[in-house]
Amino acid sequence: MLQERIARSAWYNETVPKLFATTRTTFPDKAALVYEGREMSYRALGDEVDRLSQALLNLGIGKGDVVSTLPSPTPEFVSLYLATLQIGAVVNPLNLLWGTLELSGVLPRNAPKLIVIVHRYGGRDYLQLLCEALPDLVFNGQGRVSSAAVPSLQYMVGVSRTNERDEQFLDFHTLLGQVTSVDHERLDKLRTAGRPDDIQFICQTSGTTGLSKSALWDHRPPLAAVNFAARSLAYTEQERFLNLSPLFHNSGLFAINLNLVLSGSTLYLMESFNAETAVQLVDRHRITATSGFEAHWQGMHRVPGFKDYAFTIDKAIVAGDPATIDLVRAMCPAGATVTGLYAQTENGPLISLGDHDCMDAGLNKHTHGRPLPGVQVVIKNPDTGERMRQGAGGEICYRSPFMFRGYLNQPDEAAKAIDTEGYFHSGDYGHLDNGYLTYLGRLGGVVKSGGENVSTTRVSTLLLDVFQNRFDDVKTVGIPDPYWGARVISFVRTREGTLLESDAMLREACKGKMASYEIPRNFLTWEGEWPMSPEGKIDFSVLRSVAQSRFSNI
Template sequence: MLQERIQRHDWYHRTIPQLFAETCAALPDKPAIVFEGRTTSFGALQAEVDRVSQALLDLGIRKGDVVTTLPSPTPEFAVLYFATLQVGAVVNPLNLLWGTLEFSGVLPRNAPAVIVTVDQYGGRDYLQLLRESLPDLQFHGAGKVSSASVPSLRQLVCVSREGRRHEGVLDFDDWVAAVREVDAGRIAQLRDEGHATDIQFICQTSGTTGLSKSALWDHRPPLATVNFAAKALAYTEDERYINLSPFYHNSGIFALNLNLVLAGTTLYLMEAFRPAPALDLIDREGITATFGFEAHWQGLRRVPGFEQKRFTVRKALLAGEPTTIDLVRSMCPPGAVINSLYAQTENGPLISLSEHDCVDARINRSTHGRPLPGVEVVIKDIDTGERVPQGQAGEICYRSPYMFRGYLGQPDETRQAYDAEGYFHSGDYGNFDNGYITYLGRLGGVVKSGGENVSTTRVSTLLLEVFADRFEDVKTVGIPDEYWGARVVSLVRTRDGAPLADDAALREACKGKMAAYEIPRNFLAWEGEWPVSPEGKINFKALQAWAQEQLART
C-alpha cells in the first residue's frame, strides 16, 4: 500500500481524511496506536474518529470552522485531529509554552468556534490561563461560552487525564459519550467531498521575532512531507514509530500523518518526552523509527545504562547541527537509515533531506541534504538581497510547490515574505553548495562581530572538528559587547570531564583552522545536560544568559 501511494503521488491528489479512512479499512486489525499499555487497532481508531466527528457536528461545527486545541500528545488529541479534518473543519494546535500575551493575541485572529484543551500539563493550569488570556470569557453552562474579543467562540471542551470535571466546561469524555448515533453516511459524504486544496490546518510559526503568525496549510504540504520522508527513509509497513514530540509542533503532526495516514504503521505515544521511559519502550517494543531534535538524541544517549538496552531504531530523522548524525549513528544498529533535514513551517514543513544511500560521509555529516523535488533554493546576501556565489553563506530563499497559503489575517506580512523573483525569504542563514543545503541557524543566530557575520552554529561545528579528541559537545552564543558588537562565546562540554584549557591556548589552537573572526573570544566549561524546551530544542536564550553571568564575574 505504501509504495503504491508513493508511486501514484497520492499526497497531491488526496486529502488526509480520505487516505486515513482507506488505511483503516485496509488494516482494521493492525495496531495503530499504543499508549500506556493500551493498543487501539486501525478499525477501532476509525470508529473513535467517526464518533468524535459526530460530536463535532452535534456542536454545530461545519466546513471551514476552526477547532483550536491546546493538546497533549495523547490518543484523545490524535482522534480529535482526524475528526476535525474529516468534517471539513480546520485544526489549530497552540503552543502549550505560551503565556497570556500570545494567547490573547492569536485567539482573536484565528477565530475558533471551539477550543479543546488539556486542563493540567507540565504543572500549568490551562483553563486558568485561558481565563486570564480572555478576561471577557463568559460561561453559560454545558461548555457553552462567549467572548467579545473572540466572537466566533461558542464552546470550551476539556481533556482531563485525571478524570476531573470543571464547572462550566464540557468534559471531553462526557461529550463523546453523549453521542447517540453516528451518521456514517453524512460523515463519509463530508470526507469524500474534501479537496486537496482545502485549508485544513493553521500552523503557528515559532514567533521568535514577535507574535506567532498563523500559517495556512491545505492537505498537500504535510502529505508531501511524509511522502518524501518515507521515500528517503526507505520506510516500510512493518515499522514501529515512537513519537517524542508535542502535538502542537510540526514533528508531532508529522508522526500522525506518516504512520496513521500514509504508511499504516504502529505509532507509540508518550504523554511527555522522558528519556529513560522512552529508552525502555524502545528496548521492550523493538521500536524501529523516530524523529528527534538534537536534545532528544542526547537525552536518550545519556540515560544511565544505555549500553545495556536494545536500541533498535533503524530509521531515524534528525534536526540539529549536521554533526548530530555522528551521535545518532553511534546509537543505532549497523546499516540504520539516518537522515538529517531542514524544515520550516511555511513549506509544510520539509524543505530538504539527506539521502540514505549517499556514501559520502562528509556530505552526510556537514549538510542537511538536497531540496525536495521541485524546490528551488538560492542564497541571498542578508544586507543587499542579491544572490551570492555558490558556497557562500547568506539567507536561504526558496520557491516551492509545497508552500503554505499565506498568514491568516496578515496579507501584508504574507506579501513581504516574498521578493520580486517570487522567492520566499526564510529568515534562516545557510549556504547552498553543489546541490546541498547547509542550515547555519536563524538570522537571529548570526551575530555581527567585528563587522563580520558569524554563524554561531558553524562555530560550534568547526570547534568539534578542531578539538574532536577533547570536546564532547559545544554550543556557541553571541554576547553584546561594546567593542566587538557581539562577543562570540562557546560553551564546551569536554570528554570525560577533563579540565578546559584557558582561552589563549584554545584560540591559538584554532588559528589557521577557522576564520579569525569565527574564533570565540571566550570558552566556558559546561557540565551536564543542555537546557532544553519541551519540544526538545536547545534553549539558547538560557545559555546566553548563563554565559553573560559567568563573564560578568571575571
C-alpha cells in the same frame, strides 16, 4: 500500499481524510496507536474518529470552522485531529507553553468556534489560563461559552488525564458517549467533497520576535513532508514509530500523518518526553523509527545504563548539527538510516532532507540534504537581496508547490516575506553547494564580529572537528562587545577525564584550521545537560545570559 501511494504522488492529489479512510480499512486489526501499554487497532481508531466527527457535527461544527486545541500528545488529540479534518473543519494547535499575552492575541485572530484543551498538564491549569487570557469569557452551561473578544467562540471541551470533571466545560469522553449513532453517509460525502487545496490547518509560527503568526496550510504541505520523508528513509508499513514531540509542534503532526495516515504503521505515544521512558519503550517494543531534536537524542544517550538497553531505532530523522548526527549513528544499530533535515513552518515544514541511499558520509553529516522535489532554493544576500555564488553564505530563500497559503488575517506579513521572484525569505542563514543545503542557524545567530559575519552554528561544528578527542559537545553564542561588535563565546562540554585548557591555548590550536574571525574569544566549561525548551530545542537564551553575566565588565 505505501509504495503505491508514493509512486502516484497521492500527497498532491488526495486529502488527509481520504488517505486515512483507506488506511483504516486496509489494516483493520493492526495496532495503530500504543499508549501506556494499551493498543488501539485501526478499526477502533477509525470508529472513534467517526464518533468524534459526529459529535463535532452535533455541536454545529462544519466546513471551514476553526477548532483550536491546547493538546497533550495523547490519543484523544490524535483522534480530534483526524475527526476535525474529516468534517472539513480547520485544526489549530496552540502552544502549551504560552501565557496569557500570546493566547489573548492569537485567539481573536484565529476565531475558533470550538476550543478543546487538556485540563491540567505539566503542572498548569489550562482552564484557568484561558480564563485569564479571555477575562470576558462567559460559561453558559453544557459547554457553551461566549466571549466579546472572540465572538466566534461557542463551545469549550476539556480532556482530563485524571478523570476529574469541571462543570464549566464539556468533558471529551462524555461528549463521545453522547453519540448514539453515526451518519456514515454524511461523513462519506464530506470526505468526498474535500479538496487537496482546502485549508485544513492553522499552524502557529515559532518566530523569535513578536506575536506568533498563524500560517495557513492546505492538505499538501504536511502530506508532502511525510511522503518525501518516507521515500528518503525507505519507510515501510511495518515500522514502529515513537513520538518524542508535543502535538502543538509540527513534528508531532508529522508523526501522525507519517504513520497513521500515509503508511499504516504503528505509532507509540508518551504523555510527555522523558528520556528514560523513551529508551525503555524502544527496548521493550523494538521501536524502529523516530524523529527528534538534538536534546532528545542527548537525553536518551545519557540515560544511566543506556548501553544495557536494546536501542533498535534504524530509521531516524535528526534535527541537529553534525555532532548530533554522529551521536545518533553511535546510538543506533550499524547500517541505520540517519538523516538530517531543514524545515520551516511556511513550507509545511520540510524543505530539504537527506537520502537513505546517499553513500557519502560527509554529505550526510555536514549538510541537511537536498531540497525536496519541486522545492527551489537560492541563497541571497540578506542586505541587498542579490543571489550569492555557489557555496557562499547568506539567507535561505525558497519557493515550492506546497508552500503555505499566507498568514491568517495578516496579508502584509506574507507580502513582506515573499520577494518579486516569488521566493520566501526564511530569516535563516546557510549555503547551497552542488545541490546540497546546509542550515547554519537563524540570521540572528549570525553575528557581526570584527566586521565579519560569523555563524555560531558553524563555529560549534568546526570546534568539534578540531577538538574531536577532547570536546564532547559545543554550543556557541554571540554577546554585545564594545570593540568587536559581538564577542563570540563557546560553551564546551569536555569528554570524561578531560579538562578545558585556557582560552589562549585553545585559540592557538584553532589557528590555521578555522578562519581567524571564527575563533571564539572565550571558552567556558558547561557541565551536564544543555538548557532545553519543552519542545526539545537548545535554549540559547539561557547560554547568552550566562555569557553576558560572565563578561559583563569587558
